[in-house]
Amino acid sequence: MINGLNFYKNKWNIQTDASIKPGLQAITAALAELNNPHQNISFIHIAGTNGKGSTGAFLSAILHKHGLTVGNFFSPGIEDLHDQIQVDGKAITEEDMDQAMARLAEIKTPLTDFELLTAAAFLIFEQKQPDIAIIEAGMGGRFDSTNVINPILSIITSISYEHTAFLGDTLENIAWHKAGIIKKWKPIIIGNLPEAAERVIREEADALHAELIRPQKQINTELKLKGRHQKENAGLALEAAKEILLLKFNHNLAETALASAFIPFRFEEIYPNLIMDGAHNEASVSALVETIKEVYPDKQIHIVMALMKDKAYANILRQLETISDQFTFIEFDNERALPAKILFTENRSKIKTIITNCDILPVSNEEVVTIVTGSLYLLSALRNNHFSMFQNYQAPAE
Structure with missing residues (x-):
């Protein structure tokens, strides 16, 4: 699409x-x-x-x-x-x-x-x-x-x-x-x-x-x-x-x-402790996991995600589960999207939930870093429809 x-x-x-x-x-x-x-x-x-x-x-x-x-x-x-x-x-x-x-x-x-x-x-x-x-x-x-x-x-x-x-x-x-x-x-x-x-x-x-x-x-x-x-x-x-x-x-x-140089959705901090990253296959998720370990070694991580149907979702989840035990799966409007229930069932974390149509995006407190990932289509939908309050935020200079 x-x-x-x-x-x-x-x-x-x-x-x-x-x-x-x-x-x-x-x-x-x-x-x-x-x-x-x-x-x-x-x-x-x-x-x-x-x-x-x-x-x-x-x-x-x-x-x-x-x-x-x-x-x-x-x-x-x-x-x-x-x-x-x-x-x-x-x-x-x-x-x-x-x-x-x-x-x-x-x-x-x-x-x-x-x-x-x-x-x-x-x-x-x-x-x-x-x-x-x-x-x-x-x-x-x-x-x-x-x-x-x-x-x-x-x-x-x-x-x-x-x-x-x-x-x-x-x-x-x-x-x-x-x-x-x-x-x-x-x-x-x-x-x-x-x-x-x-x-x-x-x-x-x-x-x-x-x-x-x-x-x-x-x-x-x-x-x-x-x-x-x-x-x-x-x-x-x-x-x-x-x-x-x-x-x-x-x-x-x-x-x-x-x-x-900058490109959206490449470990992009759109608000403090809220990161969007377009990792959507095994190799890019592996890179994401390593970057999270590098940038947030001592933080609790909350994963918010959706995937397309053609992705190796079990292997992707196994990688993400190494850095987080809290997951939110989004059921969003895209004909190629994998049903969130499949991800929920496959996921082995202790804390997990499903939200529908991106109606509520949980943004955690300062003790938790939320990583939104899994599909560029998802990230685009969220940016267009749900992140207007963050449009003017500029990440602090390094």
């Missing part, structure tokens, strides 16, 4: 399929009808199980600090589809989307929802002409609709189990999908990958004569985005910036940019 897309589909009488249909045939045909707007832009392509958004935010900040205009296509959105497409950190306007949809309403090729949004992003970037556009793959890479681009370099942030119904149930299969964003003679920067996955990536890079680059050392810059994994994401962005900027790269500017 792409929040806000139905408004434009109804307005412009555009029919799409809401299901997931991996493959490039439809998007390629649609873009040909639009005179291939994606061929007039310099792209960076990012795939990975986790870390895409943060790496993109870090890289955007560095490039912008060096005087470049930067477009971003994120997935999913924070509030709605407008913030999925940004230029220099600003979400596109309704007018921008209307201009794109007016052209998309004229094409004949049937598209899925995500293909429609991808095509709209390319049209908007063609019109605004940023110096660089950073594109996140929606799912996998090889058959994701974003993979029609020919980027100047690609980044694979991480690989772990995800979307196994589409990507396969082994790390090698998942890595093969991610490796699809590697392009001939173009650099590929990789994060710390499992050995089996990295072997697949290296084989693809060798076959395409693509230089494979891995950051050599940990960055020491203090970041707003918390956790060891964010240091790794920042390192990927720093390496990419060096490749893009070459002799124009300035390390001091880069460090300043990294220190100021």
Whole structure:
């Protein structure tokens, strides 16, 4: 579900399929009808199980600090589809989307929802002409609709189990999908990958004569985005910036940019002792658990969560149960959401409850830290509908 897309589909009488249909045939045909707007832009392509958004935010900040205009296509959105497409950190306007949809309403090729949004992003970037556009793959890479681009370099942030119904149930299969964003003679920067996955990536890079680059050392810059994994994401962005900027790269500017970079729902303190984090699979939950231990070693933790149906909920709960024995499960309005009762039944904690439709979000006292997590769709719904009283809160400077 792409929040806000139905408004434009109804307005412009555009029919799409809401299901997931991996493959490039439809998007390629649609873009040909639009005179291939994606061929007039310099792209960076990012795939990975986790870390895409943060790496993109870090890289955007560095490039912008060096005087470049930067477009971003994120997935999913924070509030709605407008913030999925940004230029220099600003979400596109309704007018921008209307201009794109007016052209998309004229094409004949049937598209899925995500293909429609991808095509709209390319049209908007063609019109605004940023110096660089950073594109996140929606799912996998090889058959994701974003993979029609020919980027100047690609980044694979991480690989772990995800979307196994589409990507396969082994790390090698998942890595093969991610490796699809590697392009001939173009650099590929990789994060710390499992050995089996990295072997697949290296084989693809060798076959395409693509230089494979891995950051050599940990960055020491203090970041707003918390956790060891964010240091790794920042390192990927720093390496990419060096490749893009070459002799124009300035390390001091880069460090300043990294220190100021921010993306919502990455261990975001929206009010004292109330944290929102978009961890939604086993790998990202593992990173969340480590960050909680690092930042709140002596605090009682209260987990508020919901998950999508395709997540390994039992394994996710086992990880979270290592740092908390108090859980609140939210039954919220999303067709892909896992029923809260399933999480409640599977959970082994002593204190647990279910709330419906986010009507009441328990915010604990100062002795307890509340972590809201499990689904970016949940966090977006809460921010839009239930956190208006926190809008002006600014977390204290470090």
